[in-house]
Amino acid sequence: METMAGPQGKILKRLFLALNCAVLAIGTCGSPLIMRLYFVRGGARIWLVSWLEMGGWPLLILPLAVAYSRRRSAQGPSARLVLMDPFLFAAAAVIGVLMGLDNYFYAYGVARLPVSTSALLIATQLAFTAGFAFLLVRQLFTSYSINSIFLLTIGAGVLAMHTSSDRPAGESDGAYYAGFFMTLGAAGLYGFILPLVELTYKKAKQAVSYSLVLEIQLVICLFATAFCTVGMLVNKDFQAIPREARNYELGEARYYVVLVWTSIINQFFFLGAIGVIFYASSLFSAIMIAVLLPITEILGVIFFQEKFQAEKGVALALSLWGFASYFYGELKHAKKEKEAAAAIRPPEAEMHQQQGLP
Numbered sequence: 001m002e003t004m005a006g007p008q009g010k011i012l013k014r015l016f017l018a019l020n021c022a023v024l025a026i027g028t029c030g031s032p033l034i035m036r037l038y039f040v041r042g043g044a045r046i047w048l049v050s051w052l053e054m055g056g057w058p059l060l061i062l063p064l065a066v067a068y069s070r071r072r073s074a075q076g077p078s079a080r081l082v083l084m085d086p087f088l089f090a091a092a093a094v095i096g097v098l099m100g101l102d103n104y105f106y107a108y109g110v111a112r113l114p115v116s117t118s119a120l121l122i123a124t125q126l127a128f129t130a131g132f133a134f135l136l137v138r139q140l141f142t143s144y145s146i147n148s149i150f151l152l153t154i155g156a157g158v159l160a161m162h163t164s165s166d167r168p169a170g171e172s173d174g175a176y177y178a179g180f181f182m183t184l185g186a187a188g189l190y191g192f193i194l195p196l197v198e199l200t201y202k203k204a205k206q207a208v209s210y211s212l213v214l215e216i217q218l219v220i221c222l223f224a225t226a227f228c229t230v231g232m233l234v235n236k237d238f239q240a241i242p243r244e245a246r247n248y249e250l251g252e253a254r255y256y257v258v259l260v261w262t263s264i265i266n267q268f269f270f271l272g273a274i275g276v277i278f279y280a281s282s283l284f285s286a287i288m289i290a291v292l293l294p295i296t297e298i299l300g301v302i303f304f305q306e307k308f309q310a311e312k313g314v315a316l317a318l319s320l321w322g323f324a325s326y327f328y329g330e331l332k333h334a335k336k337e338k339e340a341a342a343a344i345r346p347p348e349a350e351m352h353q354q355q356g357l358p
Helices: 005-039 046-052 056-078 086-112 116-120 125-137 143-165 171-201 210-235 235-247 250-281 282-291 292-306 308-344 348-354
Strands: none
Touching: 005 046, 005 086, 005 116, 005 250, 005 282, 005 292, 046 086, 046 210, 046 235, 046 250, 056 210, 056 250, 086 116, 086 171, 086 210, 116 171, 116 292, 125 143, 125 171, 125 282, 143 308, 171 210, 171 250, 210 235, 210 250, 235 250, 235 308, 250 282, 250 292, 282 308, 282 348, 292 308
């Protein structure tokens, strides 16, 4: 994996990590809101929304073109147009199909559940990610990371205490519980996909740069989109789009605006997630998603007038506490590593003496 050595490299790594965290935050909070807006205003095509979740892949062409231009300037005509090897392509294709299935599960849940409830269930992916990260990439846990997972999970449990009061008016029991379990399935599957992406990076037989990460994301998006395209064809969604647009509550033009922004915001989410995995870990990516849950809850209250009970405030406090615990543990771990490196490094005078220098 590409490394950034030295103090300057570490600063750059932290800056890129912060940038990807910001991109992930936009996607995490914005995705359920824009998708829910589609459904509450008259949209009903679940496969269409699943397709849109990764249909924004053309946005990746611009940064990839810039990266290739820089390689060509540095290496000349011998610069490779595509960096990934067949192994990475195959791995990304498999992950893409899984993502397509996960997108359908998630879209089905958003169609049936309020933002607050679906966000609550998606937060359970933290526990799934932690388990799969331990099995697939041998993720090491400290008391601080375990405490963080515990607090965030408890926060989700607190929110679960009054989910029934958020049930949409007119929603049948069957539809509500189908959405409930589909969303839970989406959380479990995504909790498996995040460590799988990290494992792909680790098993790569070539240096993994951020340009290569973008290529992997592009292939994942292509195969996820292809998977959902099959679903749209079978469900005849393409023929239904013009009719649905004409009957949309916000108007035909705004219908297409909602579709476009659904695609863009979801691309922010997935691009931010793989970037955080690259610069940190799949567990940290999952923790970022979980800690943004209360913010999504608040936005759901603001935009969709959903109820904000006292337990949501408690969940917010627990989430912030868990996030602080994780970062405090990371800072202590970094300090110990620095002290350990200084302890085994001989003093300059001793080094000179060992080398026969004055």
